[in-house]
Amino acid sequence: MDAVPIHDIFVIGGGINGCGIARDAAGRGYSVFLAEMNDLASGTSSGSTKLIHGGLRYLEHYEFRLVREALMEREVLWKAAPHIIWPMRFVLPYAKGLRPAWLIRLGLFLYDHIGGRKLLPPTRTLDMTRDPAGKPLKPLFRKAFEYSDAWVNDARLVVLNARDAAERGATIRTRAKVVRARRETGHWTIDVENLPDKTVETVKARLIVNAAGPWVDRVLAGAVGQNDVHNVRLVQGSHIVVQKKFDDPRAYFFQNKDGRIIFAIPYEGDFTLIGTTDQDYLGDPREAKITDAEIDYLCAAASEYFVEPVRRKDIAWTYSAVRPLYDDGASKAQEATRDYVLKSDVPDGQAAIVNIFGGKITTYRRLAESMLEKVEEHLGKRGKPWTASAPLPGGDFPATGFAAEVAKLKSAYPFLDLGHAQRLTRLYGTRAKTLLGLARSQSDLGRHFGADLYEAEVRYLMNQEWAVTAEDVLWRRTKRGLKLTPEQTNALDRYMSGARGAIAAAE
Numbered sequence: 173m174d175a176v177p178i179h180d181i182f183v184i185g186g187g188i189n190g191c192g193i194a195r196d197a198a199g200r201g202y203s204v205f206l207a208e209m210n211d212l213a214s215g216t217s218s219g220s221t222k223l224i225h226g227g228l229r230y231l232e233h234y235e236f237r238l239v240r241e242a243l244m245e246r247e248v249l250w251k252a253a254p255h256i257i258w259p260m261r262f263v264l265p266y267a268k269g270l271r272p273a274w275l276i277r278l279g280l281f282l283y284d285h286i287g288g289r290k291l292l293p294p295t296r297t298l299d300m301t302r303d304p305a306g307k308p309l310k311p312l313f314r315k316a317f318e319y320s321d322a323w324v325n326d327a328r329l330v331v332l333n334a335r336d337a338a339e340r341g342a343t344i345r346t347r348a349k350v351v352r353a354r355r356e357t358g359h360w361t362i363d364v365e366n367l368p369d370k371t372v373e374t375v376k377a378r379l380i381v382n383a384a385g386p387w388v389d390r391v392l393a394g395a396v397g398q399n400d401v402h403n404v405r406l407v408q409g410s411h412i413v414v415q416k417k418f419d420d421p422r423a424y425f426f427q428n429k430d431g432r433i434i435f436a437i438p439y440e441g442d443f444t445l446i447g448t449t450d451q452d453y454l455g456d457p458r459e460a461k462i463t464d465a466e467i468d469y470l471c472a473a474a475s476e477y478f479v480e481p482v483r484r485k486d487i488a489w490t491y492s493a494v495r496p497l498y499d500d501g502a503s504k505a506q507e508a509t510r511d512y513v514l515k516s517d518v519p520d521g522q523a524a525i526v527n528i529f530g531g532k533i534t535t536y537r538r539l540a541e542s543m544l545e546k547v548e549e550h551l552g553k554r555g556k557p558w559t560a561s562a563p564l565p566g567g568d569f570p571a572t573g574f575a576a577e578v579a580k581l582k583s584a585y586p587f588l589d590l591g592h593a594q595r596l597t598r599l600y601g602t603r604a605k606t607l608l609g610l611a612r613s614q615s616d617l618g619r620h621f622g623a624d625l626y627e628a629e630v631r632y633l634m635n636q637e638w639a640v641t642a643e644d645v646l647w648r649r650t651k652r653g654l655k656l657t658p659e660q661t662n663a664l665d666r667y668m669s670g671a672r673g674a675i676a677a678a679e
């Protein structure tokens with residue numbers, strides 16, 4: 173008798189696409205096993221500009237299908253996760269000699285009308301000589317357009333999809349690398365290397381979803397053993413985080429003289445996030461790192477607009493990630509399609525692998541639905557599409573009810589200061605109460621690691637959200653890395669390895 177059970181679906185990759193698919197599939201009744209070789213969202217999905225957006229710029233490339241789908245997702249996702257997703261207004265200054273005002277107006281007219289907008293406010297024109305948005309900018313920008321999109325905490329969106337998938341029965345493994353996948357009669361046998369101790373686990377599944385993002389071709393060439401693999405074009409994008417340049421809650425959309433655009437976005441209270449860049453990338457996606465030229469480019473592009481220039485010395489943090497764009501043969505990186513393509517490979521009725529090329533955070537839920545259509549072709553139909561109206565963990569409160577949730581948390585835990593209550597509600601929504609449990613005072617939260625990070629939160633992240641290292645906690649589950657000193661980070665790391673040891677000994 174075969175002791176290894178055969179799962180329906182094996183998902184390679186714990187980025188937004190892998191976790192979104194695992195959630196959708198588990199909710200429809202498929203048995204799902206997901207393996208992520210590092211931490212959840214440690215690939216591209218924590219390195220985005222963090223916008224749930226239609227992609228105004230993609231209209232110039234006639235990507236109407238993508239823009240429409242993405243625009244429609246803005247309110248769907250906001251309602252599903254109002255703690256980590258919220259509306260944001262963008263100020264697009266008109267700049268003489270760049271795109272004409274009529275073209276911008278036309279783009280924004282389409283933006284307002286093709287995407288099923290209901291709650292988000294429409295575009296308006298600003299007189300920058302009077303509007304507070306004009307204040308931090310050079311006086312030559314006298315007119316601007318203000319439009320709606322949304323902000324997302326990208327890394328948390330990934331983890332919440334994984335959490336929901338697990339609660340619906342999926343197995344989620346992190347630090348688990350797929351090293352080999354071979355076809356046997358009617359199913360796949362997959363070797364998964366457990367990275368901490370290099371032990372190999374064998375898993376069987378009837379279908380593989382290759383959601384390895386920028387590693388998608390490497391998985392095909394390596395673990396699956398295909399020849400001549402070249403489906404994606406890797407394009408690096410970097411961001412800089414600087415001490416805040418403005419107090420306004422709105423973000424800026426700046427046009428550059430090279431035809432590209434960059435955003436300057438209010439970030440984590442005290443900072444401004446500026447990005448991004450587009451440059452072809454050939455190395456290991458894990459090694460992507462901002463270059464001097466990218467720093468110079470971003471500082472110069474933002475300084476064209478701000479009265480106070482953006483200088484290297486203002487930079488508090490940088491991050492870089494690699495877009496896995498479907499290789500459509502475009503000559504410039506910025507022109508390559510941002511749409512996604514799903515391709516099945518099923519030689520002579522054997523077990524199928526479906527590969528994902530491209531995609532956006534914004535469209536991950538729709539991509540998962542399209543993937544489930546492919547899954548149904550191979551494995552037969554189970555449940556219906558369901559994710560359009562289901563909240564993600566902690567998101568079960570009204571889309572406009574964030575302030576009320578903070579007030580509820582403060583009244584249940586009066587010892588929290590307002591900033592702490594807001595931060596916990598932003599990250600965990602209604603699950604902040606699970607994290608805080610029976611705490612009646614600050615000291616009940618356990619050891620203090622710096623800023624407002626306490627043991628209770630770290631334990632929650634280790635037990636519920638697959639956090640293993642200080643980096644997982646400080647740079648993906650939270651952004652407390654911006655506040656903690658290197659000594660505090662080391663202390664957290666030591667605490668977490670001790671706690672891991674205690675968990676392992678108890679198992």
Ligand SMILES: Cc1cc2nc3c(=O)[nH]c(=O)nc-3n(C[C@H](O)[C@H](O)[C@H](O)COP(=O)(O)OP(=O)(O)OC[C@H]3O[C@@H](n4cnc5c(N)ncnc54)[C@H](O)[C@@H]3O)c2cc1C
Binds near residue numbers: 184186220221407493
């Ligand atoms: C600079 C930049 C800005 C962006 N801005 C936005 C934005 O504002 N809005 C938006 O909607 N989109 C944006 N995007 C696009 C979006 O971030 C990506 O399309 C999306 O995150 C890709 O997700 P993914 O799950 O396909 O890939 P990833 O997040 O990279 O996930 C793939 C995972 O597979 C794992 N993996 C690889 N090989 C193996 C293996 N052998 N075994 C196990 N696991 C493996 C990796 O470790 C990785 O975690 C941006 C992208 C970039 C680079």
